[in-house]
Amino acid sequence: MNKKSVKDVELKGKRVFCRVDFNVPMKEGQITDETRIRAAIPTINYLIDQGAKVILASHLGRPKGQVVEELRLTPVAERLSALLGKNVAYADEAYGEKVEQAVDGLEEGDVLLLENVRFYPGEEKNDPELAKAFAQLADVYVNDAFGAAHRAHASTEGIAHYIPAVSGLLMEKELEVLGKALSNPDRPFTAIIGGAKVKDKIDVIDNLLDKVDNLIIGGGLAFTFVKAQGHDIGNSLLEEDKLELAKTFMKKAEEKGVKFLMPIDAVVADRFAEDADSKIVAINEIPGDWMALDIGPETANLYSEVIADSKLVIWNGPMGVFEMDQFAGGTKAVAEALAEANDTYSVIGGGDSAAAVEKFHFADRMSHISTGGGASLEFMEGKALPGVVALNDK
């Protein structure tokens, strides 16, 4: 990477404003998945070991520029203290006099967590005044929030214009792994794209068709392609206005010699419900008033074989409605195939695919699970990430 990292700057005794992505799922005040907190630990420990005064900042949820009690970072501070094995001070504001006093009181190796930066309207507007107020707290800016790197906000982009700005270790690793996957892939290189909406994944499919050997399509978005092939898809998800584009992609794949793999069978249901009546049908036999909610077992076998023969696989988006047990089989089979493919480097991107891999207990058998949802997608689309662009060049 041509951007400076924490390893390239002197940190001893320095006040370091470290932007992390602690946007973790919460239920009734409890953190339900702490992956993102764990992922930031190496950088935080590095800063502590170097003798920095560590000021951590993050957003949580989308409070839209005002204080939302349930979105305070208090539970995160507690969890972080436990994970670091040391006290993390917590400020209930993110800048201003009180925070400055707290920063003044920091000794080398101390950690202070600021309040949710999205409580301030200037954050998402990338207001230079707020960016300056953040910058004033510190001598060095470290961006370790890969998950929020696609946002040009005051704490992810603006601040980098005022003090020396470098990447954290997680940011560096994410960019290295995803960057290598896309620019110099081991082959055969396979991308698996699933999830619900074609329109969200158009750019990524288009960009990947220039790079991969195999493109596997699953999830709800597959049925727009199935329909484009000329099959009846009943009440399955369809984005009518993307049918022509789906045909274009299939044609592009053919021209480029990319294997474009689509479902050959599906699990169909009479309604969208856990206890719906369901059955397995061939892809050209989806009944008119049923909907396809998962890929079928033959498709899962076909996809698993392609995965086993690949050297590099990137996966974004589940194969079916994996939240319901009846329709989780396809997603589970793909996760299992990835877990068992020992010679395959597997990169999981996107919140839902990462959640699925966790749910089926294959997480520790994947090569890399990205902490970025939108960020990893935008990266794969080939877009520049503002939070990275703003960092100092080497």
Ligand SMILES: Nc1ncnc2c1ncn2[C@@H]1O[C@H](COP(=O)(O)OP(=O)(O)OP(=O)(O)O)[C@@H](O)[C@H]1O
């Ligand atoms: N056949 C289907 N019909 C309807 N919904 C489906 C189908 N297959 C998958 N889904 C749904 O798609 C959703 C995930 O889609 P999405 O495009 O958001 O995935 P993602 O990119 O992994 O997630 P994220 O946006 O969190 O990164 C899941 O909730 C799943 O239930």
Ligand SMILES: O=C(O)[C@H](O)COP(=O)(O)O
């Ligand atoms: O969860 C994410 O993808 C990141 O934390 C960014 O959150 P956002 O979509 O609310 O900007």
